Amino acid sequence: MPLPFRTIGFDLDGTLLDTSGDLAATLNRVLAEDGRPALPLDRILSMVGRGVHKLLEQAVAATGGGDAAVVARLYPRFVATYGDHIAEHSRLYPGVLDALDALAAQGITLAVVTNKLEALSLPLLEATGLLPRFTTVIGGDTLGPGTAKPSPAPILEMVRRCGDPAAFVGDSIYDVQAAQAATVPVIACSFGFSQVPVATLGAEAVIDSFAELLPALEALRPISV
Structure with a gap:
């Protein structure tokens, strides 16, 4: 039909x-580089869906907080890291x-x-x-x-x-x-x-x-x- x-x-x-595997690995790698704790997969997936900026805003808030400057600093790191590991998992x-x-x-x-x-x-x-x-x-x-x-x-x-x-x-x-x-x-x-x-x-x-x-x-x- x-x-x-x-x-x-x-x-x-x-x-x-x-x-989910590549998103979580990238986010936790970027958070670790900034001296922040890792987030569990289910918590990360609850933040996914509205793009990198929104993901980082929520991740920063969940790992000790920070202002817009922190998100702006992490944004290019996330994009570059994710691009380097785009489809490993x-x-x-x-x-x-x-x-x-x-x-x-x-x-x-x-x-x-x-x-x-x-x-x-x-x-x-x-x-x-x-x-x-x-x-x-x-x-x-x-x-x-x-x-x-x-x-x-x-x-x-x-x-x-x-x-x-x-x-x-x-x-x-x-x-x-x-x-x-x-x-x-x-x-x-x-x-x-x-x-x-x-x-x-x-x-x-x-x-x-x-x-x-x-x-x-x-x-x-x-x-x-």
Whole structure:
């Protein structure tokens, strides 16, 4: 059954890829270099989702505190360190490639819309073999300050670049809020980094694995406005 969408967009961390190992290792390495204690993985994942700056703000607050100057000092260290270790522990979630192949076989345009910096997203996608599958990659900084999810701006830009009607797949409240604000139906992944049950996020559908993605998309319809 043909899908009723021209474009399907995906979040990156916690949706296409389990990047928790590299994010945690990078953050704890940067914190250690600054004389701060390490944070456990579950605490780090509770901070992930709104980009590097927000991650560092929360990590600094959780490890003794500090002002904006501390965050500004750690920011380039984090970006450089993460870039040097971009995919040492990151892995595709099971079924990702099969799902992307099935969508491409239907002529659907695929996109990535993430709050990760574009300059980090592109090498991560390349290192994991995913980059050629996507027509466009929109990072948290691609459209300028203040436009990362939950702003609808990057989802709207995805639609502008790739075509309407569109649907989106993500794992966080920021994905759901951004997509719905852009009047794009959204599917939430229960296996990602959400710190609350994904059933409470208000997505149009929830999947427990990528094997469920196509049936979930078949059941969706574009949102009428």
